[in-house]
Amino acid sequence: MIDIELTLNGRPRRLAVDPRESLVDALRERARLTGAHVGCRTASCGACTVELDGNTVKSCCVLAAEADGRAVRTVENGAEPGELDDVQVAFAEAQGMQCGYCTPGMVVSVRNLLDRIADPDDDEITRGLAGNLCRCTGYVNILKAVRLVRDRRLGRV
Amino acid sequence: MYIGERVEGRNNRLVVAGAGTYVDDVRPEGCLVLAILRSPHPHARIRRIDVTAAEGRDDVELVLTGESLLAAGIAIPPSGSYANFTPRMTVKHPLAVGKVRYVGEPVAAVVAHDLVGARAALDALMVDYEVLPSVGNALLALEPGAPRVEDEWPDNVMVEYPFEKGDPAAVLGATEPSRIRRGTLVCNRIASTPLEGRGLVADYDPHRRYLTCWASTQSPHILRTLLAGALDLPDSSIRVIQPNVGGAFGGKIPMFPEDIVTAHAAIVLKRPVKWIEQRHEYLPAGGHSRDVRCDYEVAFAADGRITALTTELIADIGAQSTFLGWLMAIVSAGCIPGSYKVDDVRVRLRCVVSNRGPWQAYRGYGKEVSAFFLERILDEVADAVGRPRDEVRERNFLTPDVFPYEQPSGWITDSGDYSGTLAKVKDLIGWEGFAARKAAARAGGRRLGIGIGHELTPEGSSRPDSLLSGTDSATVKMSPHGDVTVLTGVTSPGTGNETGIAQIVADCLGASLDRVRVVQGDTELCPHGNGNYSSRSLTFGGSSAHLAALVVHDKIRRVGASMLDVAPGEVRLDGHRVIAPSGAEVGFGAVAATIYRSPHARHMEGVEPGLEVTRTFKMDNVHHQPEKDGRYNQYPTWSFSTAACIVEVDEETGVVRIEKFALVHDSGMVVNPLLAEAQLHGAITQGIGASLYEEIRYDDAGLPQNLTLREYTLPGMRESVDIVLGHQSTPSPFTMMGMKGVGESGISAPAPAIASAIEDALSDLGVRLTEVPFTPARVWAAIQEAR
Numbered sequence A: 001m002i003d004i005e006l007t008l009n010g011r012p013r014r015l016a017v018d019p020r021e022s023l024v025d026a027l028r029e030r031a032r033l034t035g036a037h038v039g040c041r042t043a044s045c046g047a048c049t050v051e052l053d054g055n056t057v058k059s060c061c062v063l064a065a066e067a068d069g070r071a072v073r074t075v076e077n078g079a080e081p082g083e084l085d086d087v088q089v090a091f092a093e094a095q096g097m098q099c100g101y102c103t104p105g106m107v108v109s110v111r112n113l114l115d116r117i118a119d120p121d122d123d124e125i126t127r128g129l130a131g132n133l134c135r136c137t138g139y140v141n142i143l144k145a146v147r148l149v150r151d152r153r154l155g156r157v
Numbered sequence B: 001m002y003i004g005e006r007v008e009g010r011n012n013r014l015v016v017a018g019a020g021t022y023v024d025d026v027r028p029e030g031c032l033v034l035a036i037l038r039s040p041h042p043h044a045r046i047r048r049i050d051v052t053a054a055e056g057r058d059d060v061e062l063v064l065t066g067e068s069l070l071a072a073g074i075a076i077p078p079s080g081s082y083a084n085f086t087p088r089m090t091v092k093h094p095l096a097v098g099k100v101r102y103v104g105e106p107v108a109a110v111v112a113h114d115l116v117g118a119r120a121a122l123d124a125l126m127v128d129y130e131v132l133p134s135v136g137n138a139l140l141a142l143e144p145g146a147p148r149v150e151d152e153w154p155d156n157v158m159v160e161y162p163f164e165k166g167d168p169a170a171v172l173g174a175t176e177p178s179r180i181r182r183g184t185l186v187c188n189r190i191a192s193t194p195l196e197g198r199g200l201v202a203d204y205d206p207h208r209r210y211l212t213c214w215a216s217t218q219s220p221h222i223l224r225t226l227l228a229g230a231l232d233l234p235d236s237s238i239r240v241i242q243p244n245v246g247g248a249f250g251g252k253i254p255m256f257p258e259d260i261v262t263a264h265a266a267i268v269l270k271r272p273v274k275w276i277e278q279r280h281e282y283l284p285a286g287g288h289s290r291d292v293r294c295d296y297e298v299a300f301a302a303d304g305r306i307t308a309l310t311t312e313l314i315a316d317i318g319a320q321s322t323f324l325g326w327l328m329a330i331v332s333a334g335c336i337p338g339s340y341k342v343d344d345v346r347v348r349l350r351c352v353v354s355n356r357g358p359w360q361a362y363r364g365y366g367k368e369v370s371a372f373f374l375e376r377i378l379d380e381v382a383d384a385v386g387r388p389r390d391e392v393r394e395r396n397f398l399t400p401d402v403f404p405y406e407q408p409s410g411w412i413t414d415s416g417d418y419s420g421t422l423a424k425v426k427d428l429i430g431w432e433g434f435a436a437r438k439a440a441a442r443a444g445g446r447r448l449g450i451g452i453g454h455e456l457t458p459e460g461s462s463r464p465d466s467l468l469s470g471t472d473s474a475t476v477k478m479s480p481h482g483d484v485t486v487l488t489g490v491t492s493p494g495t496g497n498e499t500g501i502a503q504i505v506a507d508c509l510g511a512s513l514d515r516v517r518v519v520q521g522d523t524e525l526c527p528h529g530n531g532n533y534s535s536r537s538l539t540f541g542g543s544s545a546h547l548a549a550l551v552v553h554d555k556i557r558r559v560g561a562s563m564l565d566v567a568p569g570e571v572r573l574d575g576h577r578v579i580a581p582s583g584a585e586v587g588f589g590a591v592a593a594t595i596y597r598s599p600h601a602r603h604m605e606g607v608e609p610g611l612e613v614t615r616t617f618k619m620d621n622v623h624h625q626p627e628k629d630g631r632y633n634q635y636p637t638w639s640f641s642t643a644a645c646i647v648e649v650d651e652e653t654g655v656v657r658i659e660k661f662a663l664v665h666d667s668g669m670v671v672n673p674l675l676a677e678a679q680l681h682g683a684i685t686q687g688i689g690a691s692l693y694e695e696i697r698y699d700d701a702g703l704p705q706n707l708t709l710r711e712y713t714l715p716g717m718r719e720s721v722d723i724v725l726g727h728q729s730t731p732s733p734f735t736m737m738g739m740k741g742v743g744e745s746g747i748s749a750p751a752p753a754i755a756s757a758i759e760d761a762l763s764d765l766g767v768r769l770t771e772v773p774f775t776p777a778r779v780w781a782a783i784q785e786a787r
């Protein structure tokens, strides 16, 4: 086991991890943040998406040890249980999910997209979420959810 | 009224927070991790398994093999009976005994302290295999002298299912050759691929002799009964809890070999054990669907009316030894000719075992195969007689006046208006006027095409002599404060039936929706039910909850009316209140309080005490007694849809892009349009995936070619399509409120619609597409062949 120190959802955190262990396992098993999910372990599905130093990564393909000294932000984002941000509210209202297994990864990707591009068009939204697979929704309502939160932030609705 | 409202899914705010509890999030204290060693060979005899090195590892608690399970008395004998055919069966072993039949078959299991340790222990297991000649597909398996997948069978045919109506041979014989077409169509293998894999956590309490399982399953009660049988425990000693499920689509209908192995390990170790499927395990071994070939012969009149149809179906069901998925092929056969009136028909299906992976249910459940074959044949007939494809469908559709209609298979279709959905979808897609668009695009060097595809979706499967029967149960109870809890035997894999059921119960009671809670997926809390499959959750679960709610409603009405000093017939129940004609009212809280607190007082005279009611709903138009009434029908409701799409084909590369996709569906009365549409979006996108991107491939020896999602490519957002939906409602005369299932609608029509559109885009070349999926390589090859 090795010790790593990271900023997790804005707070300093020390974790003892197996050097063979991926970041998603460390987050889920050691930090007990189970919002990030595992769908493939080959960087294909995006269910494990988190932010590492402000960039989205597939945390199944990042070693926990690589997060040492860096900042990780997950879907939980340090929020009080029961509190949702505007991205999450838009997903809920637009029915942008069914089983919800992909949803935390989607939310992380959307937060990151809107941090980078305040007014993304459909093409930019599609590129921003191209790494996140959803098997339930056909992406129709996910697109609606992203448009909704974008327009709310820009005061259009 | 809440029915018909676009109410947001009840789990949305939980799962969007990342706070859902999926099976891998369940962690009892001291939980161990189980991992499975799987066969690397399509066909091999197991000479010896050396477990000493694995057992010697510090963090390994248990190693299990086929022999050790056999010694513990665990083996699954054949069960169930079938109405119209007799399959060959074998004893099933959760871990292989004697030999392996497919790549990915479970061979041994290890239990260690964590996943990293369990994987290391798998590497330490030594299996000595004698590799056997294998058959990588059904055609090879049918060759004389082919290696046999099941040693005790004379050949590789598991079941043969023929049926006939009229005399197709005579009609074909009397038809002039120009009015006959023959050919072969192929539906290749796919996998449902929910984003969350399968998984189970088992915890055994030796003091109470009680096993608790959390499972990513579609059917907790069925899993409990099957596990009890496999482990020789009383049903009452097992509790199955379904946590949040990360998608299922049929892929999690119990029971799986890994369920038995994990539960057994927990009992042996007297500690919690968790098994979570990894994607590389799922893709070869989690269960596939389709993989059916159809040799057909069709005769038709000058106007495109089909006069005779014969189909020879060969289903490659892989190694059948673990799952029940092979019944999908029976449904493919039984749904021919489906929505079309053909008086002279012969269908013969052979289910053939091979050294491919086994089948497991997937949305569509075989109906998508019949839809693809039938629609391709309809298009071919239209081309042969030189009539438009929509007109030839109209010519052959069953008309609304013929229902209930007995299919040649004997199944009885409840109702339908197939021309209606076709007419509506033509409007949505812009059918008229497309020819001009196509010509203009062509002049600009682009190839656009338009196509249609129709699907018939019998739902609510009710098999005889099976736990997957035609009933389900619900309990509706009201507390002393007037709050309502509904417990159902159906479950939700995330599609939102809990929301729809709450809407139904709230309307029936006159309750406020926010005071109705729905609890599902726990065998100790919920009444017996079959869970979710075959689009049954509202037709069965909603109806049973409605029946139970009616009894509660009646009691609230009587007691409330007495409290208001009027007759029961005079009050109405609305907004969680009982309201008299004068406007005087009493809240449900006060009425419930009276029922609980004052059972001996005036308002309760002649009223049975208590506010907890369980009712079981049974479908009326399922028929299982052919000896009595000559009828056999396992499908009570028959939804249908027609799709239309416009595609652009790049003739240099064979790449197909969908420009517009429209679908008009008819599933009777819709309880929650928001959630019904969301399911249709998902089903259509899965149908598009199976048409263009997804294919489970094997080589001739039976080695799988897709072990990750990089080779089995699911549609992502870049492949998503702007889907235009239309609705029609032909209520079922047999269900409560005319509901029909919706969960499977939309998955079958895309493949034939897309094929039809691609052919239209290439119409001047005369390209024919006979094999789905239409990958760039296949489309390109078809173009070269036509040239």
Ligand code: FES
Pocket (backbone or CB within 6 Å): A037, A038, A039, A040, A041, A042, A043, A044, A045, A046, A047, A048, A049, A058, A059, A060, A061
């Ligand atoms: S689990 Fe990381 S991308 Fe799928």
Ligand code: FES
Pocket (backbone or CB within 6 Å): A096, A097, A098, A099, A100, A101, A102, A103, A133, A134, A135, A136, A137, B195, B246, B247, B494
């Ligand atoms: S909501 Fe189920 S995978 Fe996206």
